[in-house]
Amino acid sequence: MSDTATPPQSPAAPPQSPVLPARTVVPSQSAARQRNADRELNAARLLRASAKHSHDPLTEIDWAAPVDPDHYALPAHRVALYGTPLWERLDERQRAQLSVHQFASTTAAGIWFELVLMEGLIRHVYAGDLTTGHAQYALTEVADECRHSTMFARYITATGYPSARPTRRADRLGKLHFLLNDTTMTFAGAIFVEEFTDAMQREMVRDESLQPLARSVARIHVVEEARHIGYAKPELERRWAAMTAPRRAVFRRALALLARQSVAEIVHPRVYALAGLDPVEARRAAEANPHWRQARIDWARKALEFFTDLGVVTPATARPWQRGALLP
Template identity: 30%
Template sequence: METATPDTASPETASQLAVRLSKASCKKFYDVYNAFDWPERLQEGAWCMPPELISLYGTPMWETLDEATRHKLSLHEVANMFSLVLQGERILVQGLAHRLYSTSNNREITEYLHHFLDEENKHMVMFGEFCHRYIGKVYPEKKLPIPKEMDRGQEEVVFFSMAMVVEELGDFYNVLIGRDERCDPLVREINKVHHIDEARHLAFGRLYLAELFERYSPSWSPEKLASFQEWLAAFLKACWADYYNPSVYRDAGIADAYDVRQAALAHPATVAHRQRGAEKIVGYFLKTGLLAEQPAW
């Protein structure tokens, strides 16, 4: 008697995933200009960044701050987080537009990049609106290192690696803030909306970046691969360091902002926080071979 051979489904490709994500983006399409109610003032007594996520939490400096300063720092820290993601997405929008209808993208991926780009633009609108309304500015872009000489395909791998880092770190905060009832309702809603969109972006990015790395990295020299892995670890570390912003500390009324930053970055409590926040992205980078070892925080 002949036995049936069970079907073995092939792994989903980035192109196939892009089709599903495009449909989801169409279904969840929204008008960012009418999606939020913008109160004149944020809710009195509410946190913007939960205290456990504030960059100074767990350090000796935190213990010296009164409650009013902690809440002011909370507002500026969430504005800094929004600014960091906004500035990262600004670069991402430029790169996505450049990649539309390029020879490296098929029709399905190009269609999804249109949605990707549209949603990133919306995120910049909502983050920029929050920052201008409630602290009067967007914190400026920080210059982060980019490899100078790249082998075939490395520019694509670098671009999508950068996107993954910016989005994964931001999403770590989005999830925790969005479900924290101590936080201002508008702040929670912005984080929830961003997370919903980013869940699709990250799903696509993980699969597409892995495909790109698998396609191109075998042709890189061992030295070039090692150089890329060193750059990625340094980029991840630099992105985390931007969450410890001396301008934020000054705006909250904290003196000796640069010294405070250096002490905070070195404190075991904040090192542990960064390890937790980057656990998912580092695990992905190690699994795919994009990183060779755990970064030193």
């Protein structure tokens, strides 16, 4: 994007016009200058917060501590199969293990999404100017995501979940995103995924009965993701305002697709296979499960409120979000 991270112009030299009174600024230039100033103020705030509240999960989490096989990683009612006949077939330890594998799968999906996001942020910086706070914050966010993805991989290893690889479908979608080179989609996707995981992980932080390791991972992620959301939202607002109607129509469909795929990815079919269940049957049971539907609606709520306020989701374009159980 050619307008990325444009350095703020000097406030001492407003453009003058011979037909306008002295010190009058042409509205579009004034708006651009204000926008850059707002962007830089936000970036300065986020950089200060990053300096104060950044975490190193490799040293702050005790990775060698034994993992209790009877601890749930997610509240039971947030496990995709909770309350289904398949759930009733599992004993208490198997249910706990299922919740741990579901959270491990969620962290694997997190790695997939963070790698896509990092590529988008690097592209954003490449097109910009690193003397701006806005571009410096983008790199700070990449540094956060590097630590998160490593933390998630450590969690996967510690719990014995076998792989951090995404599904083939997600893998292809990630590569398509690299090809499309759409930074606006990067920011919108980040808002959706970050709000969604934030809501899920806040529930984990609050529930003291859950596995301590999972709660430590969730706590670090919640603290650092709040800044990422604060960076992406004003950026999407600015870009959405500049988008033409035909482009908005395509964007709405693509974002709903990305959001639905990201959510589908949080329970990889191997989670069910590890529990000795048929992945096709289990996925069908999860899709029909009202508890699982409610979980997704609850976790998606803040992102959907933001998209609705902005006009990215409208009553006329809500259908794919409802079909994905992301809107009631």
